[in-house]
Amino acid sequence: MPYSVVSDHPECDGFAVIKTSDGKLIGCHRTEKQAQSQLAAINASEYDERSLPENYRPASSKDVPDGRNCANCDHYDDGYCSLWKANVKGSYYCNKWSPREARADREKRVDRALEILKNLLKP
Numbered sequence: 001m002p003y004s005v006v007s008d009h010p011e012c013d014g015f016a017v018i019k020t021s022d023g024k025l026i027g028c029h030r031t032e033k034q035a036q037s038q039l040a041a042i043n044a045s046e047y048d049e050r051s052l053p054e055n056y057r058p059a060s061s062k063d064v065p066d067g068r069n070c071a072n073c074d075h076y077d078d079g080y081c082s083l084w085k086a087n088v089k090g091s092y093y094c095n096k097w098s099p100r101e102a103r104a105d106r107e108k109r110v111d112r113a114l115e116i117l118k119n120l121l122k123p
Contacts, residue, residue, distance in 0.1 A: 003042050005035040017042070033080060040086050052084050052094070059093040074098040 002020055009016035012028035015035035019026060026042070029035040059069035070076045071090030075083040075098060083096055 003039055005032065005039055007032070036085065037080055037087050052081075052086050052088065053096070056084075056088070056092055056094045059091050061093070064093045068097050069093050070097075072100055074100050 003026065004018060004020045006016050006018055007014075009018060009023070009025060009028075011025050015029045015032045016025055017027040017029070017035050017038045018024060027035070027038045029038065057064070069090060070081065070088045070092050073081075073093075075081050075096070076088065076090065079087055079090070081088040084094075
C-alpha cells in the first residue's frame with residue numbers, strides 16, 4: 001500500500017498517516033484507531049477498496065429488523081466498526097449486528113471479577 005500508519009514520525013506527536021514511498025505526512029492523530037480510520041478512507045477513495053461486507057446496507061432497507069443499525073451495534077464506536085475495521089454510517093446495518101447490551105454485560109462481568117480478585121488479594 002502506498003500509505004501507512006507509523007508512531008514515530010518527526011512531525012507528529014501521535015500516530016501519523018504517511019505516504020510510504022517518501023514519508024510525507026498526510027495526517028496526525030491522537031489514537032491509532034483514528035489514524036487507521038483515515039488510512040481506510042484514503043484507500044477507499046483512491047483505490048476503491050471495500051472492507052465492508054456485501055450485506056452492509058441502509059438500516060431503512062425492508063429486510064433489516066426494526067431498531068437495528070450500526071449506531072446501536074456492539075461493534076460500533078464513533079463511526080468506526082471494530083469488527084470490519086472500517087468507517088461505517090450509524091444509519092446502516094450488516095448481518096453481524098450485535099446488541100450493545102452485550103458489551104455492557106461483558107463489562108459488568110469483568111468489573112465483578114476484578115472486585116472478587118481484589119477481595120481475595122486483601123491481607
